[in-house]
Amino acid sequence: MISLTVNGQPLTVPPGTTVAAAVMRIQPAFRRSVTGESRGPLCGMGICMECRVTLNGHPHERSCQLLCAAGMEITTP
């Protein structure tokens, strides 16, 4: 199992879990749109950019295309 945090909340997930799937275990919303709407993943395949999160301090990472790794810190607004 892999341990990581989503907005400071600890979470363990099986190997092979994408960052998007890990965040969705905790909350449906990933980002705020330019007019302030809550948004979450749409395409699941790296195209829509709705699943962007801040990963280990790097903003705008496409979470559906990344696999979870031990110690990752994921934050959403």
Next chain:
Amino acid sequence: MTRTLVIGGGPAGLAAAWAAAQSGQAVTLLDDNPALGGQIWRGHIPARYRRFLDPRITVQTGVQIHSASQLPPADRIILATGTRELFLPFPGWTLPHVLGAGGLQALVKGGLPIAGKRVVVAGSGPLLLAVAAYLRRRGAKILLVAEQAPYPRIAAFTRGLWRHPAKLLEAAQLGFGLRYRPDSWPLRADPGSVTLQGHGVLRCDYLACGFGLVVNTELPELLGCRVENGRVLTDPDQRTTVPHIYFAGAGSVDRSLLEGQIAGFGPARGRALHAARAAAVTFDRCIDIAFALRSELLSLTTPETIVCRCEDVPFSAIWPQRDWRSAKLQTRCGMGPCQGRICGPALAHLCGWPAASVRPPIFPTRLENLLDLRD
């Protein structure tokens, strides 16, 4: 030794890389996903296709090609960039519980628990049934599969399946026990629910909704290949209008595997597969006819509905625009990080606009990557 570069590691790209390696070419296979397998297999390639993973192939995953300057040197390039879902904007489609049909499936394949969740699958095409069957196997409660196509067309398509017994069996297994309703589509979504044409309101945890597939033509276009009506033009040997560039796939799995092999083997050996491909192409045409989008869907998008999710542009702002270019300049529609790959096909459908030409980079990139753009 001929150096062959294959871009895309779905069924078409895997078959192409294998066939090219079999023919003694030096093969490099690139894909932007963390693992090979494309949209359908996502890292879990079925045992009978694992022979495609020839150890002589150099594989690089997690690599997204967004400009010609990134391509390693090659004598032949085989593009197998596949498809994405078509999303039509309707009120509430931006809510977090609304995902693509293949989109929700991809997330579940990526580890999202779905057991016990109430899911409505909606939109159009054979993918809806595959997604519903998959999610049900993983424990989801599928409340309804809402297919926009009219009942008579679906009935005619199903009757035609007797000519393809394997496909009939597959459809029966996938559909067994599912509530499948033609003539139905989402009219609006609200938090925790969806309102469906002919069915009323259903409370659900997820609405998984896609209206068919569009071909990822951005990279082929960027490399100069001619694209018409959303498809990359190819000759019988899968060669595009650029002599050393081939395109394969973006059809059903059978067709994609055959096209990949034809492109990979090259003309001499590939010709033996032309008849099988012709049959697969005919089958795909039947699917296109059966699941063609009905005109009522054009009124799904209300003036307030956001069409460009990146820039939150409502449909009413698009009305005064003549074409895609002026919509981009006047409203910023399609100028956000998805680069019009979600709203472009939707507006092409709603307004009848042809897609605009592609400029590098086709994906938003980090500044470091932009610095080495040479074209």
